[in-house]
Amino acid sequence: MAESMIPEIPPALSMEKPGIDFSYVGIDAILEQMRRKAMKQGFELNIMVVGQSGLGKSTLMNTLFKSKVSRKSFVGTPEEKIPQTIEIKSISHDIEEKGVRMKLTVIDTPGFGDQINNENCWQPIMRFINDQYEQYLQEEINIDRKKRIPDSRVHCCIYFIPPTGHWPLDVEFMRRLSKVVNIVPVIAKADTLTLEERDFFKKKIREELRANGIDVYPQKEFDEDPEDRMINEKIREMIPFAVVGSDQEYQVNGRRLLGRKTKWGTIEVENIAHCEFAYLRDLLIRTHMQNIKDITSSIHYEMYRVRRLNENNTQANGLSDHHPASHEI
Ligand SMILES: Nc1nc2c(ncn2[C@@H]2O[C@H](COP(=O)(O)OP(=O)(O)OP(=O)(O)O)[C@@H](O)[C@H]2O)c(=O)[nH]1
Ligand SMILES: [Mg+2]
Numbered sequence: 001m002a003e004s005m006i007p008e009i010p011p012a013l014s015m016e017k018p019g020i021d022f023s024y025v026g027i028d029a030i031l032e033q034m035r036r037k038a039m040k041q042g043f044e045l046n047i048m049v050v051g052q053s054g055l056g057k058s059t060l061m062n063t064l065f066k067s068k069v070s071r072k073s074f075v076g077t078p079e080e081k082i083p084q085t086i087e088i089k090s091i092s093h094d095i096e097e098k099g100v101r102m103k104l105t106v107i108d109t110p111g112f113g114d115q116i117n118n119e120n121c122w123q124p125i126m127r128f129i130n131d132q133y134e135q136y137l138q139e140e141i142n143i144d145r146k147k148r149i150p151d152s153r154v155h156c157c158i159y160f161i162p163p164t165g166h167w168p169l170d171v172e173f174m175r176r177l178s179k180v181v182n183i184v185p186v187i188a189k190a191d192t193l194t195l196e197e198r199d200f201f202k203k204k205i206r207e208e209l210r211a212n213g214i215d216v217y218p219q220k221e222f223d224e225d226p227e228d229r230m231i232n233e234k235i236r237e238m239i240p241f242a243v244v245g246s247d248q249e250y251q252v253n254g255r256r257l258l259g260r261k262t263k264w265g266t267i268e269v270e271n272i273a274h275c276e277f278a279y280l281r282d283l284l285i286r287t288h289m290q291n292i293k294d295i296t297s298s299i300h301y302e303m304y305r306v307r308r309l310n311e312n313n314t315q316a317n318g319l320s321d322h323h324p325a326s327h328e329i
Helices: 029-041 057-066 123-141 168-177 195-211 226-238 277-287 289-316
Strands: 043-051 089-097 100-108 156-161 183-187 249-252 255-262 265-268
Touching (some): 029 100, 043 123, 043 277, 043 289, 057 089, 057 156, 123 289, 156 168, 168 183, 183 277, 226 277, 249 265, 277 289
Parallel strands (some): 043 100, 043 156, 156 183
Antiparallel strands (some): 089 100, 249 255, 255 265
8 A cells, every 4th residue: 555655766766777877966957846846836027117207108018018028918909099197007917938937017107297296206106115015024924924925026117217318306216216126227218319319318327327326227236246247237338228119010021010100110119220128128027037036035125124123123122103114215
């Protein structure tokens, strides 16, 4: 009876196999185990879009869903006009490719800049980001802790800079955001700039980010080794990505592609000769997804957790009666 429960030794592990290499330990088999575990669990990535009103945040979000990332799984009505965003809204798509599952969530936020007083326009967004950390924290400290905590933390925030030049408000917003979340700045509606203007503006923004101590993703201090540094240095030289968004498909030379049709031709959104949307998408989804999530977890979330712990200690010592909101920085 008991014997029948012993699993059969697969041929690869059988000692009787002729010509077996006894010096081979088989540590590399861990890779296959990790791969199987990851395939079973799937991946989650939460991206937020932030910026002034009318810069094309919702459009770019749709571009991402409709681009090569998930064109297969896209179901929707392409002709619908995107309305102005009036509340923070999360939209998720399940994507599957070669057996790997991924849940891509985009958090669309209402643009600011419409109000007469835009002073504290970052508050609802900062609150949302911190609320997700708080939810995760509560799940973590729960005695009946779930085997797998649902992760709604914002892994990355795409910050839209107007092509017409940015406001002091944008600098202040990015400065605050960069302390709690990974931010990737983009120049919105880059089709409205000439190539020279684009290059000049990109350089100017990089200088200004540096001058204001705004550390955007990929942050230099988190480069893991020289190889990492080399790759990330190239990205840092390209930031901010000059993007163009569209949810309309056109037929160009027999190919269907996402683009913006003008009198002079079609701007192909996914063509790197036309704009840098594909670089942004590849950074987020193809090359740096795991790293973006690791930094969220080990740096941004960890900082939030420590802050909350300190708040609790202060309260426990009766030093303050301040409610642990942790919302504002
Ligand atoms: N030229 C150009 N127009 C764009 C681009 N992306 C979006 N638009 C247009 O800009 C307008 C506003 O786009 P939305 O995507 O609604 O902008 P939003 O940032 O979500 O606006 P709010 O929801 O008000 O914050 C629409 O008419 C879009 O067609 C772009 O890359 N280039
Ligand atoms: Mg919108």
